[in-house]
Each structure stands twice: as structure tokens, then as C-alpha cells.
Amino acid sequence: xxxxxxxxxxxxxxxxxxxxxxxxxxxxxxxxxxxxxxxxxxxxxxxxxxxxxxxxxxxxxxxxxxxxxxxxxxxxxxxxxxxxxxxxx
Amino acid sequence: xxxxxxxxxxxxxxxxxxxxxxxxxxxxxxxxxxxxxxxxxxxxxxxxxxxxxxxxxxxxxxxxxxxxxxxxxxxxxxxxxxxxxxxxxxxxxxxxxxxxxxxxxxxxxxxxxxxxxxxxxxxxxxxxxxxxxxxxxxxxxxxxxxxxxxxxxxxxxxxxxxxxxxxxxxxxxxxxxxxxxxxxxx
Numbered sequence: 001x002x003x004x005x006x007x008x009x010x011x012x013x014x015x016x017x018x019x020x021x022x023x024x025x026x027x028x029x030x031x032x033x034x035x036x037x038x039x040x041x042x043x044x045x046x047x048x049x050x051x052x053x054x055x056x057x058x059x060x061x062x063x064x065x066x067x068x069x070x071x072x073x074x075x076x077x078x079x080x081x082x083x084x085x086x087x088x089x
Numbered sequence: 090x091x092x093x094x095x096x097x098x099x100x101x102x103x104x105x106x107x108x109x110x111x112x113x114x115x116x117x118x119x120x121x122x123x124x125x126x127x128x129x130x131x132x133x134x135x136x137x138x139x140x141x142x143x144x145x146x147x148x149x150x151x152x153x154x155x156x157x158x159x160x161x162x163x164x165x166x167x168x169x170x171x172x173x174x175x176x177x178x179x180x181x182x183x184x185x186x187x188x189x190x191x192x193x194x195x196x197x198x199x200x201x202x203x204x205x206x207x208x209x210x211x212x213x214x215x216x217x218x219x220x221x222x223x224x225x226x227x228x229x230x231x232x233x234x235x236x237x238x239x240x241x242x243x244x245x246x247x248x249x250x251x252x253x254x255x256x257x258x259x260x261x262x263x264x265x266x267x268x269x270x271x272x273x274x275x
Contacts, residue, residue, distance in 0.1 A: 022122065
């Protein structure tokens, strides 16, 4: 490869480089972008579970239903993370 | 696509660290294709594994951003996180203990070098007009036909073809301009 491959490239190579980065599936990108919101929602649930034994028991008994009841989509990433954090706590 | 005047990586990282959710969304948008390409082109992971790794990389990035030493080095850092996550995924699918290097495809370094170049081209693309950005992205990266693009943008297919050609030339000029600008200022 030359010292400055990108700026020296011809149109064919440029087209090839544009093709090299197709978009990731929109749902994957959205889920990653929503990570801070999901984290904040999970922080709140974990804090409540730590303060309220009945709530914690309900969460552990059926995570999906408990998340849905709180208005959160029971996505696999959220479930995995919540399970891990509750087990850790 | 993002706007023509984009903040540098380091600025986005600093804003993410301050808890700016919009900056995080922009960071994910900027690097999602890169991470995706490493996972599916570099390591050829299947869709289900690829999605898990993709989410895992961004989750680790979100957690690790406060500890990133060089805010401008987010791209190589993400590449490294992705590489490790792919190796972990491949290793967990095997029964025997396997060294990371053995799990990496032989042409991985070459693929990653190509993706770094492609990312530089996308950064130049972001500096073109919105029409050029959209038309080039749709045709090359999204593999849409002249007809589909024309239908979406309200242009005859022949016009789409000529604009692609013109915009590609502008992209090349943009990259060349960056180079000559760098030489002049350096």
C-alpha cells in the first residue's frame, strides 16, 4: 500500500471503499444508541429492588413481565443485564 | 446520514463522558458501520452472533469511555474492542482452548486496513452536499438501483447516474483537497 492510499485512490477504488461500509441493521444501531436510556431505567429498577424486597422477588420471579409492567421493552440485552446485576447485588 | 459539519471524534467522546445522550447516539451512528464490517467482513460471524457482538462492543465502549486515555483514538480502540469480542465469541463456540491469533482469519489485518480507509472516505463523504452524500450512500453502500434512488429522490434514472458520477468526482476532490491542504499547512 502507498503512503497515502485514500487520497491517491481512483474512482473505482473510491467506489469499492464506499461499498465496504454498508449500514448495520437499523434495529441494532437503535438498540446501541438507546443504551444510556436503558442503563438509566435499569439503574432505577435495581435501586428499587434493593430497597423493596417484594419488588425484588417479583422481578426475580418473572423478569420479562416485571419489566413490561414497568413500561420497559423486555429486550434480551436488558434482561441479561438486569439478571446479572440482580445476581450481583 | 449525518450533517456536513461533524464534530471531531475527540469532541464526541468528551461529550459522551459528560453524559450527553445525543453525543452517544452520534458516536454509535458514526462507528456502527465500522464495527459491523469488522464483525461480518473481518470475522464472518453469523447474524445472531454478529448482533450479540455488536451490542457487546457498544456496551463495553459505553462503560469504558471514561477510562479512554486519548479521546481522539476512539476508532482504533473500538476496533480493538470488536476484535476481542469476536475472538471471545469464536472461542466460546469451540470446546478446546484456542489462542486468539488462531481464531483470527489470516487476512484480517488487510481487511481492517481497508475498513480504516473506507472510514476515512466516509468522513470525506460527510463533508459533501446532502444530495451527494445521500446519492453515493444509497448507490454504493446500500446497493440501491438507479430506479429506486430516482423514485426516492424524485429524479429520472439517467440523472441519478450522472449525479453519481459527478458526486464521486467531488468526493475524490474532497479527499485530494484534504491532502493538499495538509501539505500546504504542514
